[in-house]
Amino acid sequence: MPPISPQAKTRILRGDNRAEYGKESIAQVLDSSFLCHVGFTVNGEARVIPTAYVRVDDAVYLHGHLKNQMMNALLDGQTASICVTLLDGLVLARSGFKHSVNFRSVTLFGKAEKVADDEKEDLLDILVDYMVPGRASQIRPPTPQELNATLVLRIPIDEAAAKIRTGPPLDKEPDYETDVWAGVINLETHIAEVENCPDLKEGIELPEHIDSYLSQKKIFV
């Protein structure tokens, strides 16, 4: 990760007690999810699209079809805004004004570059393995046609900030004396179940990389 410092777009203007500009905090949040929301413009108007990503060193990588509108818009020279958000809990205070959520989020800015053809396959493997470790080597490798139909974009993290809230509600002083219950409801994402593909070839058992993925108690953390 490059040196990151608050710049015009990432200086947290309000709630700056929750702001973090350290490379480690930013990397930690980015490495806790694989789903981001990409902000870009088309004809001067904002659009937001969810997509998968992986962080490698000082960049995040996105992929999509050659004709994908977002991927092509990102290649027109504009600065993309990418946001990753993990919701950790509901913060229920004694007043509505002090209600909040515990969360970790990163907003980063960068200009997309096309990843060269001879690096695409490696990056796509990294993307698959980032989602489910060990899977890339177990699946059928991409064909030249599939690689040609896929764009991989590198977004160097030119500017970034993390915003993190943890802990109990922080109420206004007199409200602590009221009879209102206050606290935090913590949330976690879990694996609910695994379903074999209904067309699975007979005799194929759950492979080790899936077994070990399933053994995680919670995911994205």
Place this chain on the structure above:
Amino acid sequence: MPPISPQAKTRILRGDNRAEYGKESIAQVLDSSFLCHVGFTVNGEARVIPTAYVRVDDAVYLHGHLKNQMMNALLDGQTASICVTLLDGLVLARSGFKHSVNFRSVTLFGKAEKVADDEKEDLLDILVDYMVPGRASQIRPPTPQELNATLVLRIPIDEAAAKIRTGPPLDKEPDYETDVWAGVINLETHIAEVENCPDLKEGIELPEHIDSYLSQKKIFV
């Protein structure tokens, strides 16, 4: 919800087998989460910020501090892009190319309007009750100062589309004969625990609205 039909910004260009423009599908996805990502522009560049929302009829409502940069940018006449995404599962196919996720998402577009002062308190109650049903009547009501410091924005849903993927991996025909395991790992968000505020006044027990919130098996669905 108003009649919604695919328009320039919301016509799904690729993967249109996953597109839904029906009002009910759109409302169902919007009513399954309270966290959205708001896309807007500042000096012509896209920004994305996560925030809470609630849908009422044919609009979504956001709130924030009077001086919040996003809230004020949304009031400059631009069209906001709001995206809600629920991740339901990892779709692990026999090739990397066919890997996907099961998800429900809505992207909508609209121009923000300020909610009038005399409607603000009701909307803020609706926001609190949407997050935890029954809570608004149990907390200390907002002071005039708090109401003055809070902006509530109405974003009429002028254009919207839902994109939904469910079901098993869809592989290329010859890949079904390979020995690769394929299937879906379903994900769910649960309540992990509830923590009383450490400064809770003695003798306050968990109120009924929290008990009944905690009795949900999974949330956001």
